[in-house]
Every structure is written in C-alpha cells, then in structure tokens.
Amino acid sequence: MTTIHVRGLTKRYGPDTVVDDLSFTVEPGQVTGFLGPNGAGKSTTMRIIMGLAAPTAGSATLGDRDYRDLPVPLTEVGALLDAAAVHGSRKAYDHLHALAVSNGLPRRRVEEVLARTGLESVAGKRAGGFSLGMRQRLGIASALLGDPRVLIFDEPVNGLDPEGIRWIRDFMRSLAREGRAVLVSSHLMSEMAQTADHLVVIGRGRLIADTGMSEFLRANGGGTVLVRTPEAGAFALRLTAAGATVRQGPEPSLLVSGMTSDEIGRLAAYHRVTLGELSPQQPSLEDAFMELTKDSVEYQGATA
Amino acid sequence: MTTLATAPGVPEEPDAWEAPRAPGTPVVTFAHTLRAEWIKLRSLRSTWYTLACLLTVGLGITALSMSSAGQDYTGGTAAERAAWDPAGLSLTTYIVAQLVIAVLGILVVTSEYATGLMRTSLTATPRRHRLLAAKVVVATAVAMVAGQVLMFSSFFLGQLLLSGQHVPGAALGDPGVLSAVTGGGLYLAAIALLAVGLGTLMRATAGALATLVGIVFLVPAVSGLFPSWLQGLFDYWPTKGAAAVFTTVTDPAYPHPWLNLGGMCLGIAAVLAAAFLVFRRRDV
Numbered sequence: 017m018t019t020i021h022v023r024g025l026t027k028r029y030g031p032d033t034v035v036d037d038l039s040f041t042v043e044p045g046q047v048t049g050f051l052g053p054n055g056a057g058k059s060t061t062m063r064i065i066m067g068l069a070a071p072t073a074g075s076a077t078l079g080d081r082d083y084r085d086l087p088v089p090l091t092e093v094g095a096l097l098d099a100a101a102v103h104g105s106r107k108a109y110d111h112l113h114a115l116a117v118s119n120g121l122p123r124r125r126v127e128e129v130l131a132r133t134g135l136e137s138v139a140g141k142r143a144g145g146f147s148l149g150m151r152q153r154l155g156i157a158s159a160l161l162g163d164p165r166v167l168i169f170d171e172p173v174n175g176l177d178p179e180g181i182r183w184i185r186d187f188m189r190s191l192a193r194e195g196r197a198v199l200v201s202s203h204l205m206s207e208m209a210q211t212a213d214h215l216v217v218i219g220r221g222r223l224i225a226d227t228g229m230s231e232f233l234r235a236n237g238g239g240t241v242l243v244r245t246p247e248a249g250a251f252a253l254r255l256t257a258a259g260a261t262v263r264q265g266p267e268p269s270l271l272v273s274g275m276t277s278d279e280i281g282r283l284a285a286y287h288r289v290t291l292g293e294l295s296p297q298q299p300s301l302e303d304a305f306m307e308l309t310k311d312s313v314e315y316q317g318a319t320a
Numbered sequence: 321m322t323t324l325a326t327a328p329g330v331p332e333e334p335d336a337w338e339a340p341r342a343p344g345t346p347v348v349t350f351a352h353t354l355r356a357e358w359i360k361l362r363s364l365r366s367t368w369y370t371l372a373c374l375l376t377v378g379l380g381i382t383a384l385s386m387s388s389a390g391q392d393y394t395g396g397t398a399a400e401r402a403a404w405d406p407a408g409l410s411l412t413t414y415i416v417a418q419l420v421i422a423v424l425g426i427l428v429v430t431s432e433y434a435t436g437l438m439r440t441s442l443t444a445t446p447r448r449h450r451l452l453a454a455k456v457v458v459a460t461a462v463a464m465v466a467g468q469v470l471m472f473s474s475f476f477l478g479q480l481l482l483s484g485q486h487v488p489g490a491a492l493g494d495p496g497v498l499s500a501v502t503g504g505g506l507y508l509a510a511i512a513l514l515a516v517g518l519g520t521l522m523r524a525t526a527g528a529l530a531t532l533v534g535i536v537f538l539v540p541a542v543s544g545l546f547p548s549w550l551q552g553l554f555d556y557w558p559t560k561g562a563a564a565v566f567t568t569v570t571d572p573a574y575p576h577p578w579l580n581l582g583g584m585c586l587g588i589a590a591v592l593a594a595a596f597l598v599f600r601r602r603d604v
Binding site for chain 1: 347348349352353355356357359360363364365366431432435436437439440441442443444445446447601603604
C-alpha cells in the first residue's frame with residue numbers, strides 16, 4: 017500500500033517561500049482534494065513529490081522512498097501535471113508507447129489505457145490536433161500506463177466542458193474505489209465538494225486545513241437559512257431579538273444563522289408573518305474556503 | 321543541500337540487493353531508456369525532415385561547388401596544382417551540413433522543454449543521468465550514420481563531377497582519402513553531440529542554435545582578432561583546426577589532423593559534462 021507523506025516541506029525560490037513547512041498525508045482508497053487559491057504552492061508541492069523539483073527543506077516520499085529512488089516509477093505513481101506536456105507532432109500511440117517502453121511495460125498496456133480513456137479511435141492521430149479534453153485523457157492514459165497505486169492530478173478539470181468534467185470526476189472516484197491513493201488539486205471548491213473525501217487546504221504555501229470533507233463543511237460553512245418574506249425589515253428585527261444573526265440575502269430575502277428553520281418557522285407563526293420561502297442552505301464549500309483563505313490570497317482584487 | 325538530489329557518483333542502476341520483485345514486475349535497464357528515446361526520435365516527422373534536409377542541402381552544395389571546381393585546377397599555377405585536394409574539395413559541404421545536423425541534436429533535448437514533455441519524461445525516468453545518456457547515445461548514433469552517409473555520397477558525387485571535367489580525382493583507396501571521409505562523418509557526429517550538450521544547457525532551441533552558430537561560424541570568422549595566447553585553442557576549434565581531418569593534402573599548420581579532431585572531442589566532452597551536471601540539479 018503506498019501512501020504519500022509530505023513532511024515539513026519547504027521550497028524557496030530566492031526570497032520567495034512558495035511552500036512553507038507543509039506536512040500532510042495522502043491515504044489510499046480515497047480522493048484527497050488539494051485546495052488553495054492560485055499561487056498557493058499546489059503545483060510546486062506536486063512537482064516536488066514527483067522528483068521534478070528539489071525541496072529546500074523537508075521531504076515528500078512515497079511509502080518511505082523518494083520518487084527518484086523508485087525502480088519502476090510508472091508502476092507505482094501516475095501523474096497528470098500538465099495536459100499540454102506532449103509533443104504536438106507525435107502520435108498519441110507513439111507517445112504512450114515510448115513511455116511504456118521506458119518502464120519495461122508491455123505494448124498491450126498502451127492499448128488498455130487507450131481503451132480505458134476512450135482514445136482508441138484517435139490513437140494514430142498527432143496530439144497537436146487534440147482538443148483540451150482529449151489531451152487531458154491522453155495525460156490520464158499515460159498516468160495509468162503502469163497501473164499505479166498512487167495517482168496525482170494537477171487541476172485536471174481546468175478548461176474542460178461539463179461532459180469532460182463529469183467524466184474526470186467519475187473517473188477519479190472509480191480509481192479511489194479500486195483502492196488507489198488519489199491526490200487531485202484544484203482551486204474550484206465546488207468541484208472538490210463532489211469529488212474529494214478528504215481535504216488538504218493550503219494558502220501561501222502553508223497548511224490551513226487537513227480534514228475530512230464532511231467535517232470541513234460542518235465546521236466551516238453550515239447552518240444558514242434563507243427566509244423570504246414581504247415583511248423582511250420587521251421580521252429581521254424580531255429574528256435579531258430572538259438571538260439570530262441576519263444578513264441581507266438576494267432581494268428581498270434574509271440569510272439567517274444561529275437559528276434552525278424550525279425555530280424560524282415557529283417565530284414567524286407566533287408573529288403572524290407570512291413566509292414566502294424558508295429553506296436551509298447547503299453549506300457552501302466555496303464560502304468556507306473564502307473564509308479560510310481570505311488572508312492568504314496572493315493578489316487580492318480591490319472590493320468595489 | 322537538497323534532499324531529493326543524490327550525491328554524484330552514486331550508482332544509477334537499481335541495486336542488486338533490493339527486495340525481490342513480484343513476478344511480472346518489469347525491471348528497467350538502460351536498454352529500455354535507450355529504446356524509448358529511439359521511439360521518440362523516430363516518431364517525429366521533424367527528425368526525418370531534418371535528415372532529408374541534411375542530404376539535400378549537403379549534396380546540393382557539393383553539386384554546386386564541384387561543378388566548376390575543375391577550372392581552379394586547369395587554370396591554376398604549379399603550386400596550386402600541387403595542393404590540389406579533390407577528396408577534401410568534395411567534402412567542404414560539411415560547413416553547412418554541421419549546422420543541419422546540430423539542429424537534430426539540439427531538438428532532441430529542447431523540443432521536450434518547449435512542449436513540457438521533459439516533465440513527463442522525467443517522471444517516467446527519474447534517474448536523470450540515464451535519460452540524458454540515452455538521448456546522447458541515440459542522437460549521436462543517428463548523427464553518425466547520417467554523417468557517414470552524407471560524407472560518402474558527397475565524396476562519390478564530387479569525384480563523379482570532377483571526372484566529367486577531366487581533372488584528377490580521388491579514389492577511396494588513395495592515401496588519406498578513406499580517413500578523410502570517415503573522419504568527416506565522425507566530425508559531424510561530434511558536432512551533433514555538442515548540440516545535445518548546448519541544448520541541455522540552454523533548454524531553448526533559439527539560444528542553443530545561436531550559440532552553436534557562434535561556435536562553428538562566428539568565432540572562426542573573427543579568430544584573427546583574438547589575442548595570441550588564445551590562438552592555440554583554434555587548432556582544436558570546429559571549422560578551424562579540427563576540420564583539418566577533411567583534407568588529404570597535409571596542411572603544414574595541422575600535421576596530425578586526428579589530433580586536432582581529438583582535441584575538439586575533448587572540448588565537447590567538457591560541454592557534455594557540464595550538461596550532465598546541470599541536468600541533474602535543475603528543477604523542471
């Protein structure tokens with residue numbers, strides 16, 4: 017069973033600290049979402065795990081070995097770091113064939129991964145003519161060549177259409193179900209909510225949260241109720257008096273926290289307030305994330 | 321000091337005492353890396369275009385330059401006739417051919433940086449020296465074959481054109497001829513090797529090619545301007561002393577052409593050593 021261990025990882029480029037004393041673990045059998053705003057250090061961390069960049073301090077190991085010490089790396093770790101990282105004038109089949117040969121894998125594996133990613137019909141075409149979605153599939157195909165126990169995807173859904181996004185999402189879930197460790201980075205929180213079992217959140221290279229998805233949502237986003245009523249102003253005062261926190265929701269509604277929808281409904285009945293809508297809000301990972309990382313966004317736009 | 325980089329000199333091969341692998345698990349050797357690099361090289365159209373260009377341009381220049389070379393002999397003085405070198409003349413196309421063959425060597429490395437493929441290659445083969453060594457071997461082997469083919473065909477084409485002009489030509493069996501022709505092919509392969517080294521150091525096609533043009537064209541062109549203590553270097557410089565191997569009439573300045581070629585190869589080995597060093601250490 018291979019697990020990714022990141023321990024005290026630090027990477028500095030000159031004066032810039034891109035990854036700062038980062039520690040986390042990626043366990044097999046689940047999808048671990050690696051979240052952070054752009055520039056948080058996700059890609060750098062992944063490149064260090066893959067032995068492409070050397071850490072300034074700390075370590076990133078697979079099991080207890082450095083990536084560079086793996087005897088047959090493709091059979092242990094598969095990675096999609098950059099879908100554009102193929103030579104555009106090489107045919108998809110030749111690209112995969114060369115990779116397979118470099119790790120002593122049989123030619124039949126090339127056909128198998130082409131089939132699994134649905135690329136058989138374009139195997140003889142040059143990768144330069146591929147759409148982004150097809151390139152992503154080709155990248156995933158090369159990651160799967162050695163049937164590895166650990167998979168690493170860097171922003172795999174970036175720029176994909178809804179169909180492609182759904183395909184990748186289902187695909188990652190099925191890989192985790194097969195008992196593999198899957199680490200997938202994204203800056204799209206909504207994407208992670210539907211894919212990941214575990215979350216590692218970083219900002220400015222530092223660990224912000226390392227927690228299960230449901231715990232994360234419960235702790236950070238939960239518990240607001242949307243209330244729609246013609247007497248919004250008056251009812252807001254009564255809610256506040258009852259101890260709730262009220263924010264202005266989308267016109268003309270109120271976002272109430274600190275009270276359950278049940279309690280709000282009873283309060284409305286008691287004061288004979290007509291309610292047009294009373295709906296508990298799904299805790300939004302997006303909000304939770306914004307809340308967590310607002311101090312660690314590298315470049316913040318001025319709020320109007 | 322970095323944690324991932326191991327100290328130089330640590331053996332690259334998987335250790336023999338490693339835990340026994342499950343049956344069916346492949347064992348990766350240098351031969352695998354070599355074969356993978358060959359598949360990569362042969363699956364690019366640009367490889368074959370470059371090789372076709374090498375032969376077309378190389379032989380085209382031979383055809384053009386040899387079609388009227390006979391006049392130099394018939395209209396020349398006795399001294400010029402004594403220095404008449406029909407074999408060397410038919411090989412002068414190397415001046416341009418070395419540029420084309422260098423493009424091949426440069427692209428073996430820089431095309432991977434340009435497309436980002438280098439990251440994929442290094443995840444498949446994280447032992448970096450092994451990857452670069454495979455690239456060096458494959459590029460040099462292809463350049464060696466292409467260089468020899470070009471030199472032999474250029475020699476025969478040149479002699480054919482000379483014989484049509486009724487001036488003395490050369491045969492492969494003549495003294496020094498076979499050595500000049502095969503030495504020419506070696507020279508071209510060495511230039512391709514230099515190109516691989518420069519491509520690795522520069523990581524960009526334009527930069528590597530500009531440097532190479534500087535080395536093989538510009539520096540020889542302005543060599544007279546360099547101080548005298550540097551002049552000894554030009555005995556082993558491409559297009560200068562090292563190109564003495566193409567001649568069959570001994571140039572008094574370079575009595576031992578193979579020594580000059582050997583010197584150039586030593587210099588190229590130094591460039592390659594630097595390339596191996598930075599290739600291992602740099603982040604990609």
